[in-house]
Amino acid sequence: MGSRRPLRLLLDTHVWLWSRLDPARLAAPLARELEDVTNELWLSPISVWETLLLAERGRIELDGDSAAWIRRALQSVPMREAALTREVALASRALDVPHQDPADRFIAATAVVHELTLATADERLLGSTGYDVLPNR
Secondary structure (H helix, E strand, O other): OOOOOOOOOEOOOOOOHHHHOHHOOHHHHHHHHHHHHEEEEEEEEEHHHHHHHHHHHHHOOOOOOOHHHHHHHHHHHOOOOOOOOOOHHHHHHHOOOOOHHHHHHHHHHHHHOOOOOOEEEEEEOOOOOOOOEEEOO
16 A cells, blocks of 8 residues: 655635634544644635634634734644735636635635645535545535
8 A cells, every 4th residue: 555645735714713613513534634744734814814804703702812812723733824926816816616705715726826725614615626625524
């Protein structure tokens, strides 16, 4: 049996938050990949922005100051930062994504440009083409 190549996973915002706040929401195959130290975990700045918005709107509850919570979360489980570049912006408009949510478009485009596998439970992103996905199923 050959060894498998490590995955380069871009965590969708909800997958990142579930991994920190409610791990039981992660399907076993995805949870295993997140725990596999040979895999690279990536996060888009858009996910940080979305997390701040969710906290501001009361849709999620973070312990203490939201920015401090994010910094602590990223220190406890370091992730590579998937840069938001001009190429990501260009790709965000060219993708086959069935809705106009800018955060989803930027995150999917980030997966394309940086050649990452998108870990998501979002059915609209799972049903799109042009990038690899690891579903939360």
